Amino acid sequence: MIASFLEGFLLGLGAAVPLGPINVLIMSNALRHYGAAVALGAGAMSADITYLLLILLGLFHFMEDPTIRLVMALGGSAFLLYLAWLIFRGRHEPIHLQKIDKAPIFGNWFKGFTLTLLNPYTVIFWLSVSAYIATKKLDAFMTVLGLFTAILGWITLMPLLIHKTKHLFSQRVVTLFSIASASILAFFALGMLWKIFTGA
Numbered sequence: 240m241i242a243s244f245l246e247g248f249l250l251g252l253g254a255a256v257p258l259g260p261i262n263v264l265i266m267s268n269a270l271r272h273y274g275a276a277v278a279l280g281a282g283a284m285s286a287d288i289t290y291l292l293l294i295l296l297g298l299f300h301f302m303e304d305p306t307i308r309l310v311m312a313l314g315g316s317a318f319l320l321y322l323a324w325l326i327f328r329g330r331h332e333p334i335h336l337q338k339i340d341k342a343p344i345f346g347n348w349f350k351g352f353t354l355t356l357l358n359p360y361t362v363i364f365w366l367s368v369s370a371y372i373a374t375k376k377l378d379a380f381m382t383v384l385g386l387f388t389a390i391l392g393w394i395t396l397m398p399l400l401i402h403k404t405k406h407l408f409s410q411r412v413v414t415l416f417s418i419a420s421a422s423i424l425a426f427f428a429l430g431m432l433w434k435i436f437t438g439a
Contacts, residue, residue, distance in 0.1 A: 240381045247382035250368060251389025260319055260427045261351060267326055267420045268347060269398035270405050270413055275347040280394025284387065289356065290365045302433070308359045312435040315357035318330025319428035322350065325420040330417035333410060356432070431438075 256262075261283045268278035355361055370384050408416075 240378050243378035243381035244385035244388075246375070246386025247376060247387075248389045249378065249385075250371070251274040251386035252393070254364065254386070255390045255393040260322075260354060260424055263423050263427075264322060264326075264350065264354075264432050265394065265398050266401055268394040269401035269416065270349075270408070270416070271332070271426050273398055274344055274399035276402070277395055278344045279351040280390075280398070282348035282353075283355040284351075284390055285348070286352045286355035286361065287365070287390070288387075290362050291368075294362070294365050294369055309357045309435060311357050312431050314424070315359070316428040317356065318357060318429045319431070320352055322354070323428065326417050326424065327421035328422070330414045331410075339423035344383075359435075360431075 261280065265276045265280050267278055368382075368386070371377075372379050405413075
């Protein structure tokens with residue numbers, strides 16, 4: 240059981256740590272609101288749980304429909320571009336005057352949930368995890384527990400580190416970071432469209 244938990248934990252780190260649209264958004268939010276950043280990560284994790292439950296209940300077959308995948312990719316790309324625009328528009332917003340109690344917690348949770356839910360590759364990841372668990376004959380509960388423990392640790396500790404060290408960043412650095420974040424999100428959006436339309 241411990242081995243299954245550890246394997247799941249490593250899988251969770253593998254899923255959570257690489258730079259992706261969710262991590263970019265979490266880092267961008269963490270500079271201003273720790274609570275908002277955690278809420279965004281929690282929203283993404285909620286979407287992961289939703290897909291995992293659908294797979295366990297055998298209800299993921301709708302993803303095999305290419306029309307549904309196309310709609311999800313278009314929706315996800317449009318949402319990513321919209322978030323990129325919001326970050327770019329607020330690139331000059333000062334970070335040292337922000338208050339955590341004003342963070343739009345539910346709105347950020349919804350962003351993370353929607354963005355992850357509209358990513359057609361999220362379900363592919365969870366299908367791969369399911370196959371991995373079955374192939375290695377791991378304890379499913381402990382593996383999933385380890386996986387979500389790693390993700391939960393990442394979405395709480397990573398933004399905490401950024402938020403606690405934000406005083407080290409000048410406003411110019413934050414502005415440049417916002418521009419870079421917006422560009423990365425736009426890149427992911429266009430990349431998703433490219434994969435859907437070219438099958439690459």
